[in-house]
Structures are given as C-alpha cells and as structure tokens.
Amino acid sequence: MTNEELSALGVAKSVDARGTACPGPLLEAKKAIGTIASGEVMEILSADEGTRVDIPKWCTKQGHEYLGTVEENGYYKIFMKKK
C-alpha cells in the first residue's frame, strides 16, 4: 500500500505507544487488538525503531495482515488489519 492509501484508511483503533520503548509498543498492541473486531484496521504509533520490524513479525505469527508503515516526523505509524 502507498503512503496515501495508508493515510486514507479508516482506523478503528489508534495505539499511541510513543512513550515506551521495546517491548512496550508490542505489549500495548497486544492489549489493543482485543478491543477491535475482525477485519478492522489498527494503527500503532511508535518512536522505537525495532517496532517496525517487530509488528510485521507479530502479524505473521498471529495471522493478522500487516498493511504498511508511514514514517512521520520522529516516529512510525504502523498499520495492520485484524484477522
């Protein structure tokens, strides 16, 4: 997906994990995924470089769909769709 497509996505849940380092963002994402329905999109905001690798790996393992990452000023917006 392109950055424009990602930014235009309807997000059911936004997790702001910029205030925590590894493994904080993943823990917050795990907690948040339980609050959205199957097929809904979640974005995770993280300033942690490792998270942009960790989240796609987590998605692969759990069967969620990793949609892409948008780089903002000093942080990442990582998009995923719940299975």
Added chain:
Amino acid sequence: MESEVTNQLAQLQKELEALGKKVSMLENSRKDQLSIAVVSGDFDKILASMVIALAAAANDTQVKLFFSFWALSALRDEKKRANGKDFISKMFGVMLPKGRNKLGLSNLNMMGMGPVMIKYLMRKKNVLSIDRMFKEAAELGIEITICEMSMDLMGFKKEEIIDYPNLRYAGASTFVNEGLESSMQLFI
C-alpha cells in the same frame, strides 16, 4: 502389471500415513512455549530475561521462567522478613541483594553507581522499569517457578518472596520436562 502399480500405490500410501503420524507427533511435542532458566542475579540479566519473556508473551507464546540460584535475589520482597533462619542463612540473607531493585550489574557495577545510571537511562529512553515489567508479566500470565533446592540452599524462605500470581515451587525435572515440550529454551 496393474497389480504391481496397485501394490506400489498401497506401499506409498502406507509410507505417507507413517510420515503424517511422525509429523503430527513432532508438532504436538513442541508447544508454542518459551522456557527460560534464569540463574543469574545480575540486574542486566534479569532485565534481559524479562524483556524476552514479555516479548514472547506479547506474541501469545506461553512463557515459563525457572528461577534458581543467584536469580532468587530478584524475587525477594524488600519489605518482607523471614524468621527462624540459621546463622549462615542469615548471613546470606544480609549479603545478597534484597529484591530486583537492589541488583548489581554484571559489568560496570562500580559500587552501585552503574545500576543507578542504567535506571536513569531506562527512564530517559522510556524503557519499562523492572517493577513495571514484573507487573506486566503477571498480567500476561507469565509463570515463575522457583527452584525448591536453590531456596533451601541459599536459606531463603517463602515468607520473603514477592507476591506474584503465577508463582510456584518445583524441582529441576519440572524445568527439564517443560523445556522438552517448549519450542524455545534459554539459559540466562
């Protein structure tokens, strides 16, 4: 000619079934589970154990931590006391760190300056504190098993161990058995 082909097919089918059985046996014997033998009582190594354990738990992997030997210092509650210890056990109790916040570093401890600096950096870089890590671990259902023999050897008592929901006492064969069925085993 035709019967030969039928025979071969039957043979192949048998082999496939045998293989299928083997594969499912292998799959069932290794659960999505992480077993860590936490033996070190250094702050950095307890930290590493907890970070790996939390990351695994966030990935829905069942986590089992087996604390033994020096690592028991990390599980001591600084506010709790235990009575009825013999002289050497008392000495051990006094000389060993009382709880996860009192642990030294394996390198650059510098009479306690190192841990102070590390904790400052952890706060500055938004790393979860060791207390938060234990709290998250409890919420995620991470299991802590305390080596009964180590407890006895070091002279620690159950009354001075932290309150933790998934805590139990067992022997080395528990770790070995659970390690065997885990898809990942670590020794820290």
